[in-house]
Structure formats: C-alpha cells, structure tokens
Amino acid sequence: MFASRYGPWAVVAGASEGMGAEFARQLSARGLKVVLIARREQVLTELARTLPGETRCLALDLAQPDAAAQIAAATAELDVGLLVYNAALSPIGPFAEQSLEENLRALDVNVRTPTALAHHFVPRLIKRGRGGLVLLSSLTAFQGSPFVATYGATKSYNLALAEGLWAELRGTGVDVLSVCAGATATPNLLKAITKPPPGMQQPAEVVREALDGLARGPVLIPGAFNRFASFFMRRVLSRRTTIQIMGDQTRKLQLPS
Ligand SMILES: NC(=O)c1ccc[n+]([C@@H]2O[C@H](COP(=O)([O-])OP(=O)(O)OC[C@H]3O[C@@H](n4cnc5c(N)ncnc54)[C@H](OP(=O)(O)O)[C@@H]3O)[C@@H](O)[C@H]2O)c1
Numbered sequence: 001m002f003a004s005r006y007g008p009w010a011v012v013a014g015a016s017e018g019m020g021a022e023f024a025r026q027l028s029a030r031g032l033k034v035v036l037i038a039r040r041e042q043v044l045t046e047l048a049r050t051l052p053g054e055t056r057c058l059a060l061d062l063a064q065p066d067a068a069a070q071i072a073a074a075t076a077e078l079d080v081g082l083l084v085y086n087a088a089l090s091p092i093g094p095f096a097e098q099s100l101e102e103n104l105r106a107l108d109v110n111v112r113t114p115t116a117l118a119h120h121f122v123p124r125l126i127k128r129g130r131g132g133l134v135l136l137s138s139l140t141a142f143q144g145s146p147f148v149a150t151y152g153a154t155k156s157y158n159l160a161l162a163e164g165l166w167a168e169l170r171g172t173g174v175d176v177l178s179v180c181a182g183a184t185a186t187p188n189l190l191k192a193i194t195k196p197p198p199g200m201q202q203p204a205e206v207v208r209e210a211l212d213g214l215a216r217g218p219v220l221i222p223g224a225f226n227r228f229a230s231f232f233m234r235r236v237l238s239r240r241t242t243i244q245i246m247g248d249q250t251r252k253l254q255l256p257s
Contacts, residue, residue, distance in 0.1 A: 002032075003031035003032055006082040007031060007032045008032065008033055009032065009033045009034070009035060009075070009079055010033070010082040010083070010084065011035045011071065011082070011121075012024050012034060012035065012036055012037065012086060013038075013084065013087050013114075013117065014087025014136075015034075015047070015086070016036070016040050016044050017038075017043065017188075018184075019136070019206060019207060020038065020087065022204050022207040023084050023134075023207050024047060024051060025047075025050075026204070026208065031053065032053065032081075033078075034056075035056045035057075035058060035075055036048055036056070036057050037058045037062070039059060039061050041059035044057040056078075058070070058071065062087050062108075062109050063105045063109045064108075065112075068116030068117045068119075071120075072120045079128075080121060081131040083121045083134070084136075085114040085134070085135050086136045088109060088110050088151070088155075089102075089110060089151070090151040091106055091148070092147060092253055093147060098150075106154055107154060110151070110158065114158065118133060118165065125169075125174045126169065129173040130174065131173070131174050132174065132175040132177070134210060135178050136158065136181065137158040137159040137162070137178045137181070138152070138155040138180055138181055138182075139180055139221070139226060139229070140152035141158065142242075145243070146246060146247030147247060147250040155180075161178075162176050162178030162217070162218055162219070163178065163219065177214050177217040177218065179209075179220050180226075180230070181201070181222055182197075182199055182200075182201065183198075183200040183201070184201050184202070184206050185203065192253040193252070197249065197252075198225060199226055201223045201226075205222065206222045210222065
C-alpha cells in the first residue's frame with residue numbers, strides 16, 4: 001500500500017546518517033527503491049549495501065547552486081514518487097559572531113535547494129496523480145530561536161512552504177508533510193549536547209511517525225512530549241516568553257567558543 005502510493009522510487013536528500021539514513025532504511029523496508037544523497041560517498045555506499053531494496057547513491061553538496069539540477073539529471077530515468085528533504089545546516093552561536101558566508105550557506109541548503117527540488121518534482125508528481133513530499137522542519141519553526149536565528153527562520157520557511165503546497169495539492173493525490181521535530185538523537189545533536197534534553201526521541205521513532213502520518217499533512221509534531229510542549233508554548237505562554245525559553249534551551253548546546 002505504502003509502496004504503491006509513494007513508490008517505486010524515493011529520493012532522500014541528506015541520507016548518510018541520523019534521520020536521513022533512517023528514512024532510507026524505513027522506506028527501503030516498506031518496499032521502495034531509494035536514491036541516497038549526501039556529501040560522503042563512502043558512507044552512502046556502505047548504507048546502501050545494508051538496504052534490502054534497489055538503491056542509487058549520489059554524492060553532492062546540497063549548498064551548490066546547481067544541486068537540484070544535478071539531482072534532476074541523475075533521477076531523470078527513474079519514476080520518483082517521494083521526495084524527502086532532510087539535510088540542513090545549523091550555524092549555532094550569537095548571530096553577530098557568526099560568518100555571513102555560513103549563514104548564507106544555511107539558506108542554500110535549507111531553503112534554496114529544497115525549493116528548487118520541490119519545483120522540479122511537484123509538477124511530475126501531480127502529473128502521475130500520486131506521491132509525496134516531506135520537508136523536515138523543527139519546533140524552532142513556530143517562533144524566533146535565539147542562537148540559531150537563521151536556522152530557525154529557515155525552518156519556518158520549510159513549514160510555510162509545506163503548508164502552502166499541501167493546500168495547493170489537495171485532490172491531486174500528492175501528499176505534503178512538514179515534520180516539526182523536537183530534539184532527536186542524531187549524531188549532529190549528540191555532538192552538541194552535554195545531557196539529553198527532555199522528550200528527546202530516537203531517529204527511528206520520528207521517521208516512523210512521519211511515514212505513518214504522510215497522508216495526514218500538513219504538519220506533524222512527532223512525540224507526545226513535543227506536542228504538549230509546543231501546544232503550551234504557542235497557546236498558553238506569551239510569544240516573548242516562548243522565544244526566551246527557546247534561547248535558554250539553545251544556550252545549553254555547546255556554543256562554539
Ligand atoms: N536532530 C534534531 O534534534 C533535530 C530537531 C529538529 C529538526 N531537525 C531537522 O531534521 C533534519 C535532520 O537533522 P540532523 O541535522 O540531526 O541531521 P541528520 O539526519 O542526522 O543528518 C543530516 C544529513 O544531511 C546531510 N547533509 C548535511 N549538509 C549537507 C550538504 N550540504 N549537502 C549534502 N548533504 C548534506 C548529511 O550528510 P553528509 O555530512 O554526508 O553530507 C547527513 O546525511 C534537519 O532538517 C533538521 O533541521 C533535527
């Protein structure tokens with residue numbers, strides 16, 4: 001059922017570790033063939049060897065201006081039914097001390113390339129009358145987030161883009177979902193924390209919820225703790241207080257000195 005709705009091929013952008021690798025594993029286990037994209041070719045190849053279904057590996061930097069065009073060319077012969085855009089760049093620390101270059105690279109990886117890829121795949125999905133688009137967002141999407149201000153703003157963009165496309169594509173057979181994850185135990189997060197934040201989920205749980213909820217867009221907040229925290233912060237606390245809490249949480253990450 002899942003494979004006939006979203007297969008035969010899925011493209012996972014940012015697939016070499018953490019949640020991206022988990023998307024690849026669970027999609028493959030659900031019977032899809034998977035195109036794995038990330039910068040580290042060897043890691044992708046090793047992951048591909050462990051997957052039960054057919055795979056293609058594409059090593060490229062999603063910050064490059066022609067990344068979407070390269071992916072379009074590499075998948076031209078494949079019947080792609082699902083795009084999962086998982087990769088993100090998150091410059092951490094006071095905005096005034098971060099390099100402009102790194103912040104602009106975050107816009108390329110988190111905004112420019114997913115927009116270009118959605119623009120490439122959405123008309124094709126509409127034409128075939130079935131498929132899906134999953135954009136990874138975050139709880140940071142719902143308000144400004146101190147010390148990851150640019151990253152948080154890009155995640156608000158991913159959320160808004162997914163919501164807009166979800167409404168546009170209703171009735172076409174194409175499902176759109178924005179996954180607003182909370183703390184998830186990926187290698188990237190584990191490198192930045194000294195102790196587990198409350199409600200931290202495993203990548204496998206987040207991905208299972210995302211794939212199970214793909215037809216129930218436009219927004220999924222995985223994990224009961226995250227759903228409660230998000231409800232409380234958006235509906236009970238003032239926006240100022242919520243922004244402050246986000247800042248206090250991020251300050252606990254290991255900010256670059
Ligand atoms: N982890 C959390 O706590 C958390 C919380 C909320 C939302 N999220 C969202 O969930 C998604 C994944 O989170 P994560 O950062 O923890 O990552 P992850 O899924 O553990 O790994 C990120 C993946 O993206 C790839 N990638 C990163 N930059 C790339 C680039 N420029 N070009 C090509 N591939 C690139 C990495 O591979 P290479 O290094 O091999 O290129 C890796 O495979 C992100 O969209 C993030 O915003 C995460």
